[in-house]
Amino acid sequence: MPISTSFFDVYSVIDTSTDNVTLAITITELKADPNNAGQFTEVPNNDIEATTTVKLGTSTVGDPKMGSFNGFIIGKNNDLANLMITVTTSLADVNPDSNVVRLSYTLTGGGNKYSRDLLSGVLNQGDIVEFLATIRFY
């Protein structure tokens, strides 16, 4: 998986539906597998420090979320068409036993389930990295 800390994509919603569209982010710490060059293994204790703010247009949706989360309601299907969300995650590597972080985004409730991963590079302990997911609803 290539190293990338942002993406832009589109997500279909259902104009006639009042169901909620929800977002989940799963944060996974990884470290290089000493036995397999180029491969990563998951660090069992997820001690990453991360804060995520979701903006719909320029308005903040809900409260900032700490760490991994799921079921975060962005809005109703029929309210979201033609709007754009920016999902900004600030993440700090405070665990010296890991050096790579994967963020897995999942959107549900709209036309289809949508999943996308982002992967950070090597972090120094105490460094902060920002991930950005921008999604245009249609």
Added chain:
Amino acid sequence: MKKLLLLAAIAMASVKGFTQTDSTISLDILRAPSQPGFVLLGIEPENIETPQDPTDVLVSLRNATNNFSTLPRSYAIDIAPAWVFRSKISAASFLNQKGDKPLPNMWQTLRFSFATNTPNTAGADSNLTQMGIGFKTSIFRGNKMDVDWDSSRQQLDSMRAILKNRNFAVANYIASAINSDSELKLYSDKLVAVTIALAQKQDSVRQNPALASDASFMLRQSQLEGERTTYSTYLNMRNENVRQAAVKHFDDSLSVQMGIFKQLAGELKFRRYGWKLDLAGGIVLNYPNQNFDYSLLTRYGAWLTGGYETKQAVNFLGVTRLMLNPNEMYKDKNDSLRTGDNLNFDAGAKIEWTPQGGLSRFRMAGEGIYRTTLNNSAIDGRLRYTINLSYAVDKNTLLNFSVGKNFNSPTQYGGNLIAALNLLVGLGGSRPVLMK
């Protein structure tokens, strides 16, 4: 050869003086006093050295507890070459080492120790200065890593507050930039249009599979896919540019906060535990007249120290040591003074406890070692035991107090009291993490 070793010591210490310090995090890794140079001289407060991560340079001043009225008579300096010449060392690999690869362990933990002692003696030995030159390296140094999040809670709370503030500011910046970017809006409309068109094409194929062999239909689909890739690539690039601009803006404007954040992250305590095994050795030179050109090789040997440290920071250690003492004076069974090349074998055990799961400033240890002279039956076996208390005065600074009974000397009988105060200062605890 002896002079070469001394010159090497001076050269290495000098090199450290010119080493640039960097802005990397500083980890508090000095945990217990243990210097091979002092062990060789027989004046180490703890004869069984606890395996530990090395600092670049470790300085020790040792003094008998003479009401603190005299200057220290013993000095030691340890130098870890992998960290002094550390341009090619990755701290990430240092931290990620699981103790199962002896060679990287041995290089990263190798250190040379140089110690001097001026015994408080009268008569012919009143001018005697001893020098111990030793090495120490860890073959296994704990295959598990523990970060105590509970005791670091205050740091984490402060870090979270900084992280939250930064995230809020960055998110506002990004949302404002994205939503005021008319070109991004224009191309996102195009991406939506082409995505809808592609979805309709795919629906058409599902409903009428014959379209899959229609060249013009497939050509148009291919064109749409190409357009989608183009728009998507452009939007991803534009989106990433906004992210990078935000990061740069807040790295600059929040540089003080980021410095505090980095410092807090560096203060998080961590330690290794699990199986540990150290190899050490060296030589002792005596300078009877404090004359550099005249020295006597009086002792050399090597030892293995190993054991297990629990997650609760209780250390169970054992040591085996072989030490040859050329021309050593001893009393035989008839109390006659003789000299001989005595080969001593030591075996001992130690238990050590650091409260709060290894994160307390206070540490206590007890140890006992039994010494036998393998090649000389005239010398009885003898025992040494001590209790050691240490306190971390500050980051990378330890004060150690030892009390107990030393080995009986081969030339006298009766106990030797050990009562010593030891101040250790670790220099260069910073660990650089290289990008890989």
